[in-house]
Amino acid sequence: MARKRKGRDISGWLVVDKPAGLTSTAVVNKVRWALDAKKAGHAGTLDPEATGVLAVALGEATKTVPFITDALKAYRFTVRLGQATNTDDAEGEVIATSDARPSDDQIKAALGQFVGDIMQVPPKFSAVKIDGQRAYKLARDGEEFEVEARPLWVEELVMTDRPNADHVELEMTCGKGGYVRSIARDLGAVLGCHGHVVRLRRIWSGPFDAEDGLGIEQIDEMAKTPDLDQYLLPLEKGLADLPEVKCTPEGAAKLRNGNPGIVLPSDVEYGDECWASFDGKAVAVGIYKAGELHPSRVFNQ
Known part of the structure; x- marks a missing residue:
């Protein structure tokens, strides 16, 4: 038991x-x-x-x-130009340096390459799995391996400040699975000066x-x-990005048992994912089909 x-x-x-x-x-x-x-x-x-x-x-x-x-999530971060580290942040060892320092205009022009649908290679010191093992463990053990690029949606990436020649402050809004450290690393590579993150703050998430x-x-x-x-x-609050439909008492009872339940007319369309409420409380999340919600998750509250 x-x-x-x-x-x-x-x-x-x-x-x-x-x-x-x-x-x-x-x-x-x-x-x-x-x-x-x-x-x-x-x-x-x-x-x-x-x-x-x-x-x-x-x-x-x-x-x-x-x-x-x-x-979507938004990040505010500072990139140190002129240095690459093995972790792509200030915690790692410096593995390459450069005396080159791009101008503000060069930085702003380069940022466009990282907006929209991009392919991003996560840092080797990250939690992605390589043949069943965490990349950071392999990296700490000195193993040689490659991390595959993966798709990322970047809604916005802008320069907000340039406090000095060595540092640039940026803000990014992106989708699931984005690595700010990779943005800093790749931006430094595009600019020909290397780069890594020295300060990172997530300012909002959903x-x-x-x-x-x-x-x-x-x-x-x-x-x-x-x-x-x-x-x-x-x-x-966690369902804020999904449309809401209201259900009847009978529909709520069925949904709570994991069965399709009748919901009241709304502007959702056939096949939409949405959540059903009764008396203001979430009952289930599911797919709307012809006046019913077919639940995928049911809440016990």
Whole structure:
């Protein structure tokens, strides 16, 4: 018989403004402990030295994580020109240098190559899998290997400041699976001067903003108290990018049992993915077909 997981049955989202020096997993564990929650997960890993929004899902909200992972995200970051590192960030060893420094106009002109549908090679020090093993493990062990390029949608990449000849500040909005470190590395290569990330902050992810996030110190101060519960956002926040349909009482009952349920007329079209609500609460996510929602995920709340 499986052991029952300890903790409270709470569902929702807690937005954290992650500090540098903590892994995403450590933040999730901190939130789970502070809220005494049975289940928690996050929507999109941040590197340990990166800061910014890390949305932590609790309970039934973990079923909405894929929709946040797939959503657009925005990053503000600083690139150090003139140096390449083996990790593509400031944590690694410098492996190449250059005295060349591009002008502002040259940088702005080069950014266009990284907008739209692009192919991106993730850093060797990343969590992508190579023959079943994490790339960062192979890299740390000194193994020789290649990382395959993968598609990435970049909605926007702009230069926001040039504090000095060695540094350029950029903002990027992109889809799922983007590596800012790869952008810095590849931009440096295109400009002929090398480059790596020295500062990275995720400013928003889907419907969640870093400026609305709690700091770790605040979470510690309110841990195990009702005060922290007040910062929980509803499960439905994770469904912000999907259209909503309302269901009948009979439809809600069927959906909760995993069966197709009748939903009220709306502007969704046959085959659309959407979520059904009853009395303002999410009941299920699924595919709309001829007046019914065929569920793929059902919420128990």
